[in-house]
């Protein structure tokens with residue numbers, strides 16, 4: 001568990017929200033006496049929810065009524081009392097609550113906790129009671145309901161949610177709520193939420209005509225429209241240039257590979273649930289690739305490598321397909337088909353420190369160029385109490401972890417060391433970027449792998465003439481192009497900096513007689529290397545400006561009689577600042593300079 005998560009679970013806010021979830025459940029039970037079936041109700045980031053199986057769909061009116069009843073319960077000041085009970089007592093107590101009975105089963109077996117989360121040790125079974133309401137619960141709670149501030153509480157929405165997230169199980173109604181210590185905190189949270197909604201990449205994606213999803217194509221498979229594709233190709237060009245400079249070699253690999261490949265890599269053993277069903281050709285099974293690694297390994301193995309060939313750095317925009325439940329798909333942020341900006345580094349032990357330092361510095365520098373300045377970094381290492389479950393040898397883990405730590409220290413990046421979060425095949429660094437709303441988004445991973453080089457019997461011939469196993473590091477920098485683009489849209493609220501803007505300038509002729517001049521000027525600017533459009537509509541000038549403003553175009557170039565006469569354009573920024581009349585050359589120089597500076 002990360003330190004932040006642990007701190008939250010120990011906070012007063014967590015107890016308030018968990019308690020509010022119980023109060024919510026009491027209010028719902030009273031609304032549907034004898035009929036409401038309870039599932040689970042945990043605190044979550046910024047609030048809480050509770051899942052119910054109810055005889056009918058809830059309305060907004062119901063929510064208001066439930067919320068009002070919650071305030072009463074809160075003010076009645078009921079104590080939260082804990083009791084430890086046996087599994088049999090629990091079964092008696094929840095005899096008419098089938099979901100709770102299932103959870104009690106899991107608790108008794110020591111498989112899941114009362115929220116259905118997997119656990120390792122068999123816990124004691126306890127219940128919490130306030131007023132008439134009893135819930136299967138290990139707490140913690142506030143002492144009394146009136147410790148919840150009724151003015152800092154709000155029910156937000158109702159949504160469908162499958163029992164235990166499984167689409168083969170019943171669909172429940174999930175009530176989301178939020179609770180804070182003060183009314184001020186609640187208000188600030190609601191403001192933040194409103195701002196986040198105004199930045200929602202799905203809304204902006206439609207408004208700016210950047211991407212869409214089509215029912216006919218399938219869920220989670222993004223279609224990049226011309227304007228979105230323009231931004232993507234700028235990103236890719238920039239990325240390619242930086243990677244060339246950084247000593248990476250680009251490779252291209254196919255979208256499918258034989259089952260044999262995925263057997264050797266272990267994907268069919270450990271990752272089959274995340275893969276699409278195979279295609280059969282000439283009695284041979286092929287799988288859509290969920291990852292690019294095995295292909296890069298085949299390139300490595302295409303010839304004998306010597307210690308002099310290393311390090312090798314293979315980079316690719318590799319499009320992968322992974323099965324995600326339709327319920328968790330979310331715009332571009334969670335999709336089924338996406339393009340990773342993937343790279344694999346292969347090096348000798350003596351090169352590892354330098355290699356890791358370089359890749360970390362490189363990653364942070366690229367992320368900074370995309371406008372991110374703050375990073376949250378996690379170093380994931382082994383669970384010291386369960387060392388047997390990891391691949392590789394002790395010395396490799398120690399060296400790899402030391403290299404990761406040294407690199408983080410060398411670049412002066414604070415990080416959090418999280419024990420037990422490493423995957424079985426190697427330690428890793430995860431980089432999250434903070435966006436304009438101070439939200440954290442996971443983008444980059446630098447991941448050691450002690451499993452694949454072994455599985456594929458990779459080697460290089462050392463100075464001693466013997467075969468040695470190279471170190472292998474997976475590195476995704478932007479992560480997924482789809483997801484990173486979604487994050488960028490929200491970060492910039494669709495107002496992309498000049499270097500990324502799909503349309504950098506729009507020519508706005510005041511009247512039809514200025515159209516020819518506008519087209520000529522647009523051609524000139526395109527030749528200079530700018531992405532320019534002419535607004536050819538019959539709209540009046542103000543409507544054209546409003547349209548450009550809506551499209552968040554950085555430069556609006558108004559042309560009327562005066563501009564045609566003088567061979568200039570009147571420049572207006574999307575910030576509404578007016579720069580006045582500039583010659584085409586001066587404007588082009590200015591815009592190109594802004595693009596160059598990535599502003």
Ligand SMILES: [Zn+2]
Nearest residue numbers: 135137138139
């Ligand atoms: Zn509880």
Ligand SMILES: [Zn+2]
Nearest residue numbers: 291292293474
């Ligand atoms: Zn990989």
